[in-house]
Amino acid sequence: MSEPIELLPIRQVRREITRRLDGYLREKIPNARQGEYENSGDGWVLDKTLKNSVWMRKPKRHDVAFEDRVWAMCARLGFNSLSLGRTLQLPYGKGDNERKQVNVLAADDEVVLVIDCKSSGGEQPRTETFKPEIEAINGYRTGLIGALRKQFPGHKIKFAFITNNIYVSKDTLAKMGAADIAYLDEEAVNYYHELADHLGPAAKFQLLGNLFHGQKIEAMDATVPAIRGKMGGYTYYSFAIEPERLLKLAYVLHRNNANMRWMPTYQRIIKRSRLKKVSEFVEDGGFFPNSLVINVDNGGRPLRFDRSEKQSGSTTLGLLHLPPKYRSVYIVDGQHRLFGYAHSSRAHSELVPVVAFVDMPGTKQLEMFMDINENQQAVPKNLRLTLKADLEWESSDKKRQAQALKLKVAQLLGEQKSSPLRGRVIIGEEKANERLCISLDAVGRGVDRGRFIGEFTSTEMRKPGSFYRGSIDTTIDPLIGFLELCFAFMRDELPSQWNKGRGEGGFVFTNAGVEAILRLLGDFIDHLSEEGKADPRQQTPNDVFVQVRSLLSHLVTYLNGLTPDEIATFRTWLGAGGPTKYLRQFQSAIVETVPNFEPEGYEEWKLNQEKQFNADSYTMLNEVETFLRQDIKRRLQDKHGSEWIHAGVPQAIFRDGSTRAAEKQYEAGPGVTVDWWDCLYLIDYQKVMQHGGNAVWLELFDRTYTLPSDRKAAWRNRSGWFNELNRTRNKVAHNEAVTEEEFGFLQTLHSHFDLGGTGRNS
Template sequence: MTEDLRKTLLNEFISDEDIQRLLRIKKLDSYKESFNNGSAALEEKLNEGWEIDTVLKSKTKISKQKDNGVLFKDKVWSLFAQLGFTTLNRYSFNIPYDKKDISLTHKIDVFAKDDETVLIIDCRSAVKNTACDFSDELNEIKFRKAGIINTILALFPQTKPKIKYILATRNIAISSENVEALNKVDAIHFPEETIDYYYSLHSQLGIAARYQLLGALFSGQEIPDLDNRIPAIEGRMGGHIYYSFSIEPEKLLKIGYVLHRNKANENMMPTYQRLIKKNRLKEIHKFIDEEKGYFPNSVIINIESDKNKDLVFERSGNQVPDAISRIGVLHLPKKYRSAYIIDGQHRLYGYSNSNYKNTNTIPVVALVNLERAEQVRLFMQINENQKPVSKDLRNTLDADLLWDSENYTEQIRALKSRVAIKLGEDRNSPFYNKISIGEDKKAISTQQIGIALTRSDFLGKVKAKEIEKKGTFYVGNLNRAYHSISEFLMKSFAYIKDGVDELWEQDGNIIVINKGFYGITMILNDCVNHLVANDMIDTNTSAKEVFEEVKIYLDPIINFFKNIDEIKINELKSAYGTPGDAKYWRTLQIVLRQDFPEIHFEGLNEYLKKEEKENNEAAFKYIREIESSYLKDAIKQKLEEEFGKNWFKKGVPEGVYSEAMVLAAKKNREIDNEEDEKDPWDQLHLINYREIILKNWQKLFEKMFTKPGEEKIPGGKEAKTKWIFDLNRIRNENSHTYYVTSDELSFIEEVYDWLSKQA
């Protein structure tokens, strides 16, 4: 490399204060500038699409949103700047990879270097979630990588850094073939979830998040200049060899790794740790540095090692006779990510920015080469009596912990959890980033997905040691069932998502909620059962073929969601718990039965009869309350205020008055005790109150009995009092032969709520 070329390339990089200055710009989601008021330069910028932020006395501040690609590159650059890399590029640049022809170059979006590491990052982003094939680009990397590394080593001749190529993506799904191609060139994929994970980790740990990053990037590679010798005791516990020792926190931070349950670590399943809590970390840091505090309880770790090579225990010549334990010097692995923190991550990382990270020691119990599932069990046992493990995290752990169980019940638990994880984490899924995985709270819980799958016939029925009934997708093969159920649900829900269009992404929509997933999954189950019953599919039919047969039944469901009104939305949303799930499902069954009456919906008729009976009881109770408390009493009071003692004669229409008087007189002829005689006012019916209201409408009752939102409807007082007519119609139906519909009950509840608020 010529000196001129070296200088040209080195000019692409900045360090120290320049990084901090540029970081302040790159962290923003828009460009910002200011110009003199009225200047030609200002006018030119505004014509280019810049927008005015603030107009000051002599200056105007303007901004322009960064486009999607620049925004993502700046986000990635900013992450590595904040993680303490000391040399970074200003902007994207081209680096030669062929020393014979320096015109052959590779474009680098982000270049991040410290004393030991160089990261080469290519950034690719899309506005909406999409799938891309990077085969051509990765093939180029395969042939260019060696030349790029040689150029970097020539630029920084005094160092021998570890070099890693990263493909960073946003809103892009890459194929398993692309992932395999990355692995072949010792490269790694950072989807946006990984970028966000390290941002989150940085917000909790600060620059100490680098330890976790380096462990991920250079797992198994040697850490230079690490003194790995530790005085220790070797013992046995639970059939395992373990070591007990004290170590400086910084040493353990360098070799340690926390298996956070996060999308960034999904390729390392099973993972089990909660993300570190910033407030708790601050408290621990303050306790250590300001209060000179310490923690006598041990950090629990698992060391992954080839014991013949990088974990060596030198026993001391002076041992306690007949003791099971042995004392000596333990040689820890000098490798990144060789020690997994099972318990005590907050205690350890509390030292990460402490003045005492190299002068204090912390007690450690280190097990060796524990299977990952055994680490999960140990984590669960330790945390059993501490902060409760959330249901979603427990369900997620089951996916890994129980998969290889010989117990069929446990296998099915693992299967349901894996399906939930697949639906929530696969970019091709319509539920991507909408399902609570681990402790990430989202619209749909893994618990609800498990309930839906359990109540469907997809999985059949199992006992611990036998399959009682084969499912439509599960006949004993977990892997096949996992792929089939996942594919079928993803295709079916994607069909609905495409059909309802933007409704799917609206906040608070009626579909992407727990009961929505349950109801639609159960209706899919109904459709699959119908196809099985009619020999249109069987357990050997592929998931794709099952979907192709089912999708015709989804069109009425899509139309229902596209045309659903607020009353029905509120009715479905306000039904909670198990009854709410059932109501959602049964509502979809009713919709589907209108177009496909040949489908047998088990239990639907019985459900409707029960619901209708419950509706009747509630409806007639509300109507009685409306009639007696909010119409009869309120109207009488208003008439008395207006007409005094002659209120009944003057305020009631002649026909109603005469009929009431005759009816009262007829009843009173049969009554001997004068105190028990009937009052004409008590002889009125619900519809009579409407006639009284109409007679005195403008002067007394217009404001009182016009429903909110109907003040300007056409049809005058007749239209505005139609609600009383509708109530009367329902009131007069025979409760033994007529069933109040859910819509009618919602209408009655709405009237009741309105009148009760103004009473």
Template sequence: MAFLSADQILELTNKMSADPSLLGKIYKSKKKTYLERTVDHNLVEGLRSDGWEEYGTPLKTKTKIRKPKSHFDQFEDDLWCQLYDLGFRHLNIDRNFNLPYGKLDKEKKQIDIVAVNSDTVLLIECKSSEKPKKAPSFKTEFEALGQRLNGHKKAVSELFGSDKKTKFILATRNFRLSRESIDVKRLEEKNGFFYNDNTFDYVDRLIRSYKSAAQYQFLGMIFKGQSINSEKISVPAIEGKMGKKTYYMFSLEPRLLLKLGFVLHRTQANESEMPTYQRLLVPARLKGIGKFIDSGGYFPNSVILNFNELKRQKISFEASARGTHSNSRAGVLKIPNAYAIAYIIDGQHRVYGYSQSDFKDTNTIPVVAFKNLASSEQLEMFMDINQNQKAVSPTLRITLEEDLYWEAPRLDSRLKALRSSIVSALGGDQAGPLYGKIALGEDKSLLSAKPFADALLRCGLIPEAKGNRFVGQEKNSSLYNTDSLDHAVEMKSARNKTVAFLNACYEYAEEFFNDDEQTLNTFIVYNRGTYAFISLIGSLNKHLTQINEVDVNTPVEIRLDAHSKYLRALFEALAEINQEDKDHLLGKLGSGAEITWFKMFQNFVNHRFEEYEPADLLDWRERLDQELQSEGRALANAIERHLKKVVIGNLKVIYGKNWDIEIGAIQRECEKRAKEQMERSYKEGLGRNEIEWTDMFGVSDYKKIIEKYWGKTPASPPAHFKTFEQHFAFDIGEGSNSKAEKLKWLSYFGSYRNTLAHEGTREKGLNLHEVEFLRNISGRIELSDKQPLAS
């Protein structure tokens, strides 16, 4: 007995279309962000109140009007267009597609998108929010889903044929709904698929990278592990052993590999498969491979696969007798004909290059296949294969560190993995404010992973280590219990605490800037602001730990409460920031930008709360103190003049008119510098300016001469002559037993002199301690001129 009546079939069929021309027109309309109409001139005024506006050139009797689509309609249209781009050419053309699941009139459910191809039918329900927010409960809806789907499948069978697989998809936009949530678990138990923002973005990138070949990866993701048909694929193969792993060597047609294969791209859309590792394809390279194949080219090297066996999808090998000269054996390998059963570890360009090739059905590709390798083993194999090929991107490398080093024997490597894991969790937690905003693996997004990783390295929320020892832990202000001996437990605990705390801080920022998203996105949810904000949180946490308001075990709610007044001070300062400070922050580029932002964030908080005055903030202020810099520059100039006077004077006394020949190598280098400076001045329009080579001495030159002629005296020393040792041997508290210790001050002086040479660069000055060092050296030089030091 038929499930649908003839009238129902006709009604629903009329709401679908496979007409290429009509679908193309609908596609163009849905790609636009506006609804568009053409109406009589006299109707325009009445439609303005409903949000319509005029656009384009008026026609003779008609006016073109448009209005922005609602976010609900926009999401449905975006997803409809995505399926069209994937190659679906049988789609609904009416939003009111009410599909029966029972015999009663009320037993119908509106399906937002219906997409059909030769093998599958997708039934898609769309849920969206204008702004990111926590998803509502779908408990009631999903509990009845199983019964509805049974009825829907009967209807689909009569509408589109019984040979097609049906998949129900819940697609969401701007809903924070974790894949670990009860609702998603209910959906997956009913064999539904959860299509969130990550999935949409990933498929969008698949389409851009893989073009028409994207459908294979898409179907593998949607129907992973499900049979294409019940007939197994039988191929001649050789079974062998490598280490403790069994592998198979065989050849297979590309059309089969395209359906069986799946690439574990490092993207949040594949988060359930973690660890994942692959990069997306390069479109130009894919196109070039296709042309190479069609022109008769071929690849003699093997594609590397891993068969991911499931309970009902297992490979089997029927062996013939083993040969007498080898442990390998020939036979027949039987492969389940199922979507995404074979993970492509290496060779995805070669496989997908065949997607549009004339040889897709006739060529065979050599394959080496393992089975049931853990994702971590696949990752290690991928890294080994690719270490001498194209470099892994910095973002992918940061993301992979979690899987590479989580169980490493060295503490510093495990902490690297912990930082990676925290960044991934911040960007991948669908209940968190940074969900989908951090570029992870191959995903592109608003925020880069690097400033998060850099800040976590230095901010103190995670401890620092060298080898197997923690460093800089006078009082542990991190969220990692450094006294714990159970590394596995503490790693997870520290990750969970850090992610929860940072999410809470970002949520606090969201709440404060609820009506001022521009400021939030200009200073906090912004790449240059990321390092500063997380570093400030770490600095505040250290301050609060030192005054015993929080410790490593403080719950996140109490920790946030302790931080809130300081964070609020920052937010209020940013909301009222003056134009000079704003221009200074936003105009700051290069490697120094992140430090400038961090120090200014600290400064904003300190202006409100004087008790928060960390040493690094004082240091930064001192380096901006122009009076201090002027004093330091004057002292450095005086010390350098004294060095030149004493060094050249002593050499002339010891070697007479041959003094310059004695230091010939240094003279030649100084003459070269002098000529180069003369050339620069000339090219800058300053004319010819003669420069004495002795004016080009650097502190390192003085140091070389002093070291070489340390105790040298002339044959007949004049009265009051002092050696370089007598002039320059100073004890600065780092020992005075050796020449190197006595001249250590020159190394510090050279460093400070170089810093002061960058006179026009802010934040590159000296702090008070460094200027006091120059005062001390200046005083010692004067003292040594009056009273010779013992040699």
């Protein structure tokens, strides 16, 4: 057991990284053996011809390629002691047969990683429980650690499973955690490679924070002189610290599947170009006077703070003891400034200013991140929606909770390995392509209009959804499970459309198609519930799907029978009205084959197709008007207090509103009070916002009420959309047909104010 572990010489690591990341196996052989290799049936082909020899290559098997990618990840992150081959045998007992084969062994000056790699070559991820492997590790752990410590004394040792194209359930993850086994998947491996592209070996701090979260960093001095005070109801500490020390403690919650198991994540991935500029700036003697913002995770316990005798006002001087543990500090703002020091010779001598909060909830960190970045680099809408799902999940406002549930369903359908839509829904800042082309917005609208969740006010449930089980936590898994089964069926029955996405001839698995399918599934559930054949609040997702499958089969038959011209017509239905046009065609196909199928709103649409947008327009108009009425008044009251009418409302507007209120009050009868503010016309609210000129507009209204398309307009024109809103309102009030363009405008406005879905199936 005292034999040394055979490791790759450090000088060969760089070349080995290149070889491991190559997708091919390559061999140099004599010219005479070329035919032997080509005729072997193993896939060897000629790569390069030399004078007396040739290079042959063949693609690596998926398991070999993945294992090599994991090895290269460790090497790129700065682990300098690495296993030599794929068949390293480590002893865990005295017997010759008491040896464990390890796929990857990686060590640095402080830790050792013992990694088992598992890969599946199937088109869809297979499910694994790893029960035998977990039990085996428990059997040989002690002996293997003893053998490793002889060569790596004083090191922390971590066992890890790293998988590719394998689905691992929450129960299995819990069992791994109980057995002290770390778990990463191919998305995490991709993340660390991407991070290594930007940070080099400094990216290792992210991996260590992941694997050794909460464990002590040996010989770590984590004390700093600090000032303690209060800000926004939270205790904070202000201090300066060397980047080298902070990097060991710090963790950045990048918006990536590698991080999203723990808490709301919000940071965008570090940009190499920006980091390079920061690093050059630091090396040239530059410095940043503005503070990093961090959150210290201390498990709800107060930080040790040795007060000095000096105190100034509400602040206290003293010596702060930061937790000397991996991932005890989360970077809320300033990741580029911190990592810009990662390769600098000044990382151990320079000081960076820090403002530290303690045990701030993840949602509050996210909110602070959003506030800090609101007026800096714009947060793209898709990322904002992803963050919003986390931010509002624990809201006390039930309407906001329901909106968070819709977005979380969309997010998980795009992320979970069990979901057919994984890799098809755009998450965070991913770039769209022909297959990755479905937005969170489209899925969220489909879930909303499919009536799966229900209608809520801020304080109560107004109407339960078909899948709603009393809370968002108990609803999400059954709903996602059902939708995954439905889309798996659609994928298998429509392979051509599935592979096309939004490419040439593709129309089903697009924003409009997916939203329409979700809304149609809601119709199916309502139909089956009325017939007593399905009860989604009680039955398992599979039991519900069994009932839905025959109805979905009719849709598949219809879609498979469409002619190229009919498909081309679907592809012309773009914009806000597209999903509704898809839905009505889908409903028509089902009605023809299922006579008792009567989806909500279908007959009305059939009788009056010209007014297909009016019902949803009416709902959205009411919600927008209610928002404007309440929000504008609140802003005026916040600024002017009890004088808000005299200071913020033109006299003519107040007089006209009061006159109309008096007339309505006379007609209302006893017990009813009519407020003059509620009697203003839409266009009056625009005049109120412009009252006081540019300065008042910029202070109170510009940030919320200027549409992105109007940002460069003169300040008076930034509320010009009121005119279009007023025209559309008048058309709806007089029962005139709303056009697709007008409907699209209302959807844009509704979405801009984050008012959620309409809750109607138009």
